[in-house]
Amino acid sequence: MRRPTPTPRQVDAGIALAGLLGGLLLIAFQVYDHSSAIPRWQVLPALLAMAALELVRRTRPILVAVLGGLVFAGSIFSGALLATTMMYTDLLYAAVVYGPRRMSPVLHASGTASVLVLTTLTLVYDDPATAVTVAVITVLIFLGPLWTADIVRKHRQEAETQRLRAEQTALLSEMDRREAVVAERARMARELHDVVANHLSAIAIHATGAQSVARRQHRAADDPVLEVLGVIRENSVQGLAEMRRIVGLLRDSGGGEADESYAAPDLSAVDALLAKARAAGQDVGLGFELTERGERGELPVPVQLAAYRIVQESLTNALKHAGPGEVRVLLDFRPEELRIAVDSPYRQGAGQALPGARAGLVGMAERASLLGGGFEAGPRDGHWSVRAVLPRAMSTEEGTERA
Numbered sequence: 001m002r003r004p005t006p007t008p009r010q011v012d013a014g015i016a017l018a019g020l021l022g023g024l025l026l027i028a029f030q031v032y033d034h035s036s037a038i039p040r041w042q043v044l045p046a047l048l049a050m051a052a053l054e055l056v057r058r059t060r061p062i063l064v065a066v067l068g069g070l071v072f073a074g075s076i077f078s079g080a081l082l083a084t085t086m087m088y089t090d091l092l093y094a095a096v097v098y099g100p101r102r103m104s105p106v107l108h109a110s111g112t113a114s115v116l117v118l119t120t121l122t123l124v125y126d127d128p129a130t131a132v133t134v135a136v137i138t139v140l141i142f143l144g145p146l147w148t149a150d151i152v153r154k155h156r157q158e159a160e161t162q163r164l165r166a167e168q169t170a171l172l173s174e175m176d177r178r179e180a181v182v183a184e185r186a187r188m189a190r191e192l193h194d195v196v197a198n199h200l201s202a203i204a205i206h207a208t209g210a211q212s213v214a215r216r217q218h219r220a221a222d223d224p225v226l227e228v229l230g231v232i233r234e235n236s237v238q239g240l241a242e243m244r245r246i247v248g249l250l251r252d253s254g255g256g257e258a259d260e261s262y263a264a265p266d267l268s269a270v271d272a273l274l275a276k277a278r279a280a281g282q283d284v285g286l287g288f289e290l291t292e293r294g295e296r297g298e299l300p301v302p303v304q305l306a307a308y309r310i311v312q313e314s315l316t317n318a319l320k321h322a323g324p325g326e327v328r329v330l331l332d333f334r335p336e337e338l339r340i341a342v343d344s345p346y347r348q349g350a351g352q353a354l355p356g357a358r359a360g361l362v363g364m365a366e367r368a369s370l371l372g373g374g375f376e377a378g379p380r381d382g383h384w385s386v387r388a389v390l391p392r393a394m395s396t397e398e399g400t401e402r403a
Contacts, residue, residue, distance in 0.1 A: 008058055012054060012055055012056075013055060015087075015090065016054035016055050019050065019083050019087040019090075020047065020048070022083045023051075023081055023083030023084060024047070026082060026083055027043055027044065027081070028040075031081075031082070032080060032081045033076075033079050033080040033081075034079055035079070038078065038079040042078050043079040046072075046074055046075035046084050047075075047081060047083060047084050049067075049071045050068065050071055050072075050075075050083075050084050050087040050091075051087065053068050053071070053091055054091070057090070057094035057095075057098070058098045061094055061095040061099030061103065062095065062100075064094065064095065065091060065099070065107065068087075068091040068092070069110075071088070072084065072085070085141060088141070089141055089145040090145070092111075092145040092146060092149070093146075093148060094149075095107060095149075096145075096149030096150060096153060097149045097152055097153050097156075104149070107146050108146055111143045111146060114138060114142050115135060115142055115143065118135075119131055122134040189247045196243060200236050200239050200240040201240060204236040204237050207232040207233035210229050211226060214226050214229065245300070248301075249305065266299075266304035266305060266307075267296070267304050267307055267308055267331070269308060270308065270329075270331070273311060273312055273315060274288050274290050274315070277315045277318070277327070280319055281319055284324065285324030286318065286319065286322060286324060286325065286326075286344075287325070287326045287327065288315070288326075288329070289326060289327070289328050289329065290329045290331070291328070291330045291331070292331045292332075292333070293330070293331070293332045293333065294332060294333035294334055296333050297333065299392060302371060303338065303371060303390050303391075303392065306367040306368065306370075306371055306373075306390055307338060307340060307388075309363075309364070309367055310340055310367060310375075310386070310388050311329060311331075311342065313363065313364050314329070314342035315329075315342070316360070317360055317384075318342070321347060321384070322345045322346070322347065322384065323346070323347040324345065326345070327342070327344040328342070328344075329342050330342075336392055337373070337389050337390060337391045337392055338389070338391075339387075339388070339390075340387070340388040340389075340390070341385070341386070341387055342385075343384070343385050343386075344383060344384050345383060345384075346379050346383050346384040361377050365377075368389070371390055371391065372391050373388065373389045373390040373391055374387075374389045
């Protein structure tokens with residue numbers, strides 16, 4: 001079983017508690033400077049203050065560095081305690097690691113000055129051996145934590161740089177993969193259109209010609225030859241229509257994931273979309289409801305794909321921008337058209353400042369327009385309303401295709 005990782009606040013609390021308990025133990029045994037002349041209670045305030053500063057060592061690094069220095073200076077006169085000194089060095093370390101960049105040179109300057117002043121005073125009023133000892137101790141207290149923090153911060157910056165570089169590499173790899181998918185789909189679409197579709201067209205033309213020849217020969221209407229030619233022509237025309245739809249799907253799905261485009265290209269996958277949206281919307285207080293009216297019947301593949309994408313984009317926008325409430329999706333199947341209505345709770349100004357805002361609305365409008373339908377979206381009666389009309393009959397270069 002994996003152990004839970006402590007939070008930064010818990011780590012800081014643990015450091016403060018350990019320093020406080022260690023200091024209390026040292027005070028109990030009178031292990032501090034001038035213990036014979038200084039009472040125990042006089043050492044305690046500096047210890048408590050330093051432990052309290054440890055609790056905010058990450059969130060207030062500048063404050064703890066300043067106050068910690070004052071507390072440490074006071075502790076020298078009230079009875080220097082090892083626990084208080086160690087916690088002060090940790091505060092200096094935290095000020096460099098978690099504070100702004102300017103903290104390191106400022107603390108280095110003040111620390112170097114403290115070392116020089118204390119060493120000089122000791123040399124003037126005491127012997128050189130004591131001055132050397134004071135120099136070593138002050139360097140360890142004032143400069144040692146800063147050097148350690150500089151090394152740690154440098155390694156963290158290098159690690160962050162490597163992480164960002166790895167993310168960029170992964171992003172470039174993903175872009176290369178998608179470009180390869182798009183190129184392969186375009187190649188497949190060209191091959192299907194240039195090879196298979198041409199053969200199906202030739203079969204349909206020859207079957208039609210054969211039917212004309214057979215009729216000029218005055219064959220009976222129930223002649224098996226005419227029936228076979230009719231079946232060949234009908235299936236070749238139907239296959240050609242489906243081939244053109246597949247070519248359109250391959251060209252239309254170039255900008256997204258391959259699995260998504262093929263796993264959910266029509267209205268049969270709307271229920272799965274709603275299930276995913278409900279799972280994602282629980283944390284933000286969103287519910288989703290789907291209502292269908294009329295008979296779905298047979299819809300052309302491009303109409304189903306456009307309807308699916310409009311519903312998908314509407315649900316995505318609701319998850320990003322809608323306030324808590326119910327998102328209602330209506331699919332109204334009428335004899336001549338499919339009407340789509342999506343209403344979600346409206347938050348004033350939601351998503352206006354985001355990069356690429358309204359790009360999804362433009363895409364939905366373009367899909368509806370290409371099929372000869374209509375699209376509109378905007379706030380209405382406290383809701384963000386999306387309305388799309390997709391005709392069941394699609395206008396093409398060769399005429400009108402009906403479901």
